[in-house]
Amino acid sequence: MAKIDLDTVTKRFGSGGDAVVAVDDVSLEIEDGEFVVFVGPSGSGKSTLLRIVAGLERQTEGDVVIGDTIVNELGPRARDIAMVFQNYALYPNMTVEENMAFGLKMSTDLSDDEIETRVRETAEKMGIGRLLDNTPGEMSGGQQQRVALGRAIVRNPDVFLMDEPLSNLDAKLRTEMRTEINRLQNELDVTTLYVTHDQTEAMTMGDRLVVLNYGELQQVGTPLECFYRPKNRFVAGFLGSPS
Ligand code: ADP
Numbered sequence: 320m321a322k323i324d325l326d327t328v329t330k331r332f333g334s335g336g337d338a339v340v341a342v343d344d345v346s347l348e349i350e351d352g353e354f355v356v357f358v359g360p361s362g363s364g365k366s367t368l369l370r371i372v373a374g375l376e377r378q379t380e381g382d383v384v385i386g387d388t389i390v391n392e393l394g395p396r397a398r399d400i401a402m403v404f405q406n407y408a409l410y411p412n413m414t415v416e417e418n419m420a421f422g423l424k425m426s427t428d429l430s431d432d433e434i435e436t437r438v439r440e441t442a443e444k445m446g447i448g449r450l451l452d453n454t455p456g457e458m459s460g461g462q463q464q465r466v467a468l469g470r471a472i473v474r475n476p477d478v479f480l481m482d483e484p485l486s487n488l489d490a491k492l493r494t495e496m497r498t499e500i501n502r503l504q505n506e507l508d509v510t511t512l513y514v515t516h517d518q519t520e521a522m523t524m525g526d527r528l529v530v531l532n533y534g535e536l537q538q539v540g541t542p543l544e545c546f547y548r549p550k551n552r553f554v555a556g557f558l559g560s561p562s
């Protein structure tokens with residue numbers, strides 16, 4: 320099971336008077352299967368927090384617990400996590416099938432047949448079943464993003480991290496992919512941490528919203544709670560709450 324517990328997590332870059340406190344004493348419990356959206360202005364520590372959960376960055380202080388395991392000492396590969404970023408970086412010379420199978424080949428001992436079956440099933444689920452033999456350059460941005468999502472979920476992770484995954488897409492595709500991501504998340508019941516600076520995504524996608532500023536938690540609550548009962552002026556201003 321993959322609840323996530325952040326316990327007094329701080330991340331400083333640099334040292335002494337020049338240190339940047341990217342994440343400032345953040346404590347947060349995320350339920351198994353919950354969809355939590357992190358919002359805040361540029362530089363508020365959203366990506367750093369996600370990278371800490373992923374094991375790509377090591378916190379300066381505090382503990383990260385995934386399931387029942389303190390993962391502080393575990394690198395990204397040892398954490399059962401999938402990630403999708405803004406620049407989804409598919410392998411350009413590999414087909415969709417190869418892109419989706421690559422991580423499975425590296426990280427599991429499934430047979431080639433089992434991998435092929437899982438890749439096909441996931442591709443169907445994502446609506447890219449007919450693109451399996453195509454390379455990324457032959458596809459639209461939206462299709463590539465579906466492949467990136469498919470590649471992430473084909474491993475059946477306990478935790479799904481997304482850092483502004485839709486910000487390179489046009490408005491129409493963004494709307495479509497919002498729905499798609501929510502549908503997938505429901506279906507897979509995977510604990511999801513989603514970073515965005517987009518108001519609509521913040522208000523509509525998650526079970527709970529986490530508002531950050533200068534690395535500090537400003538408010539944690541349902542989107543409606545944060546919007547209608549902002550804890551401070553920053554939250555009110557950032558979410559455009561009625562005054
Ligand atoms: P966000 O994703 O909300 O825009 P980030 O987590 O990227 O914010 O950055 C938070 C703060 O940490 C910023 O002040 C940023 O400049 C700083 N920061 C992020 N990564 C590094 C790094 N590798 N080295 C030094 N400072 C960094």
Ligand code: MG
Binds near residue numbers: 365366367
């Ligand atoms: Mg960021």
